[in-house]
Amino acid sequence: EDQVTQSPEALRLQEGESSSLNCSYTVSGLRGLFWYRQDPGKGPEFLFTLYSAGEEKEKERLKATLTKKESFLHITAPKPEDSATYLCAPGRVGNFNKFYFGSGTKLNVKP
């Protein structure tokens, strides 16, 4: 059965305190792993796509990595404006193309 699990559910960091968010998945026919950021009252905003194990993508203080079963979103020296909910979504192609969204990690960075 296809499933996605994100951990932790919530994470509180002090400004400058680096950490990692985890996305574990079991999805057949995986095409890519997508990360999104969602601010309160807004739709998710696309961040990265990772297509193969070992691939890494960076954007400002964020770096996403991918293995065969997990993806990590590393946050280096976060700032309060990085506070948001981060969602991962493995994308499947095949007879039933779709995205499986995790429940998200709510990040709060305190100044």
Place this chain on the structure above:
Amino acid sequence: KAGVTQTPRYLIKTRGQQVTLSCSPISGHRSVSWYQQTPGQGLQFLFEYFSETQRNKGNFPGRFSGRQFSNSRSEMNVSTLELGDSALYLCASSLRTGGDSPLHFGNGTRLTVT
């Protein structure tokens, strides 16, 4: 380039009524997907349209329906509203159908059913 536009932003309806939500995708995007987001269930896939054809459907009752027009704009309809339909409804567009092209979301329609 204009993003995904959803209207209206907020709706308050009474149980038993029906509602229509509208979505204008990014220019050039032919795939439009709809999602329901609630605090308890997260993002749940409703359906996807590509070139006016429904390509995929999630596990929602038949009260939830949609359509896509020739200009790729999409509408979603919910009939016989129930209290549990209160949620943020998100529309997303993408270049390609399926799970290999990033989704670009609108800011949603917040539906409250009383």
